[in-house]
Amino acid sequence: MAETLTIFTGQGYWSPLIWVAGALGTLILALFVWSRGRREYKRNTQQELPFLSGERVDNPRVDASHLYWGLAEALKPLLGRLKAWHSGVLNDYVGWFIVILAAVLLLALG
Amino acid sequence: MSIHAPILAIAVPLLGGFAVPLLARIHKKIRDLWVLVVVLVVAACAGYVAAHVLKEGIWIYVLGARNPQETLAPGGFPIRIMLTADAMSAFMGIIAGLIVLVAFPFALKYIPEEEGKTLSLTLGVLLLAGIMGMSYTGDLFNFFVFLEVTSIAACGIIGFRTWTGRAPEAAFKTILLFGLSGLFFLLAVAFLYGEYGALNLAYLAAQIKGSMVDRLALALFLAGLLIKVAAAPVHFWAPDAYGEAPAAKTPLLVVNTQVSLYGLWRILFTVYGGALNAGVGWLVVSLGLLTMVVASFMALAQTDLGRLVAYGAVSQIGYMMLGVGVGLVTLSGRPDYGLVAMKGGIFHMLNDALTIGLLFLCVGAVEWAKGTRDLRELGGLGHGLPGVALCFLLAALALAGIPPLNGFASKILIYEGSFRLSPILGAVAVLASIFLLAVFVRAFQGAFLGPKAEVEVKLPWGFFLSLGVLAVGILVLGLVPGFFVEELVTPAAKALWHGRALYLAAVLGG
Secondary structure: OHHHHOEEOOOOEEOHHHHHHHHHHHHHHHHHHHHOOOOOOOOOOHHHOOEEOOEEOOOOOOOHHHOOHHHHHHOHHHHHHHHHHOOOOHHHHHHHHHHHHHHHHHHHHO | OHHHHHHHHHHHHHHHHHHHHHHHHHOHHHHHHHHHHHHHHHHHHHHHHHHHHHHHOOEEEEOOOOOOOOOOEOOOEOOOOEEEEOHHHHHHHHHHHHHHHHHHHHHHHHOOHHHOHHHHHHHHHHHHHHHHHHHHEOEHHHHHHHHHHHHHHHHHHHOOOHHHOHHHHHHHHHHHHHHHHHHHHHHHHHHHHHHHOOOEHHHHHHHOOOOHHHHHHHHHHHHHHHHHOOOOOOOOHHHHHHHHOOOOOHHHHHHHHHHHHHHHHHHHHHHOHHHOOHHHHHHHHHHHHHHHHHHHHHHHOOOEHHHHHHHHHHHHHHHHHHHHHHHHHOOOOOOHHHHHHHHHHHHHHHHHHHHHHHHHHHHHHHHHHHOOOEOOOOOOHHHHOHHHHHHHHHHHHHHOOOOOOHHHHHHHHHHHHHHHHOHHHHHHHHHHHHHHHHHHHHHHHHHHOOOOOOOOOOOOHHHHHHHHHHHHHHHHHHHOHHHHHHHHHHHHHHHHHOOHHHHHHHHHOO
């Protein structure tokens, strides 16, 4: 049974059963902490309205582009270069094939 | 009939594909039933071949011989067309059979009749024939023929939506690059045929000693196949192709990429195993790293859900290349961690087929329901399509290698194996996975979370059947990985790792 569940990686092993047991334990602990929390939350009141930076927002949609915005901004120069690389121009694609061809020829014949 | 299973797995879809338009003229239901029968026969044959190979060893099937096991013509020369199924080819056949069977209910409902459902089914069945042929053939020229069958059928599928403009453009780019791939592969075959006068894989493997012509042919094989496996920097066709093809057919396109990867392993390990230098292994490892990193970064820049998943699919090719590449680098010394990494790379092929297959089907379901895949227009679909949202989340987490899902089970083998070759390799692989997780969390949030979006279209039952089976597969592979690794993956990895002598002996005797 244990061999059915476990994979051995040479230096250790991975057993999903142990992971699931650990995750369940953590979940139970989290639920316990949550159950000990404050109880003055009221549904359908102002408590449920979202606030962004202290400002009330009428359309509280967080767009996909907002998520990891900082990461995307930081990577903009790199992403710009990568986008330019994926130009959509077939000549460029064939050009890269020639680069690969040259590399494998050098490697195999060198 | 069972002794003919390897050839039936190829012949039935090949002939069955051409029968689809004829049967559609009689009645659409007969056509659908016929395609179902073809798919079931292929899946059954793939399962039977795998069971037989894992129990009895390499299965040789010779066409034109009085006895299908008669490999050598008088004079001791393998001249006939031969299918050679070892554990690795059986593993590839299982992936193809499984994916086509699971995606079938989705495909049956996804493309309406007025958009050319008959043509779509025909191309899908022909693509399956090519994939099965590439998996089982023991002959280089036949491998080339099936490579071309897959290329043509795949490009037909990619350019299927001619009215969109983008699809024919993607198909045009893909067919040109696939054409280059096939051309260089054929040139390599011609060099070896000119040198040795044979096309049989085992015979060539026995002859190849690393001469100039052998090495030239190796370079041409590599150049040709690297295009088809979508390795960076010749991966450009893949995001376009996966993004533009009908979602129901994209899982099969992913398997098509994987079978090219299988072909690369077959040539590097079985044909050239004894005459390889570690530089080739390092090339595969380097391109694997480049592929996973570039594709993960490019996924972040996408606003189209289909293209985002497509880049995710390309990044996974990098993991497979890294895993098996570590095995290639260490082939001469054969340390334990080389086999561990190879098991990870090969196991990841199966996991990738399920997770990426599920993601593409989810994208198809979203497009079916909302008529768009643009993340800037989507949102809140989790309320109307909770099943699809759950499947997308499950597949995205599996793809990013979150435990206890199947992606983690294969990635941990790749991480550990590659880390022991060089810690930098393992670290880059982990970082790329973390990055991919961020990208898919963003995609999930963009498409499924947020204020409720109205979904007026009811999804067909076939969609949920395909999604459900793939989701269960992801969970099962993740929760009981040991069984699959021991029973399917390890024999496949060993067939490449030190099965070369057995492969040669099975065909050539001795």
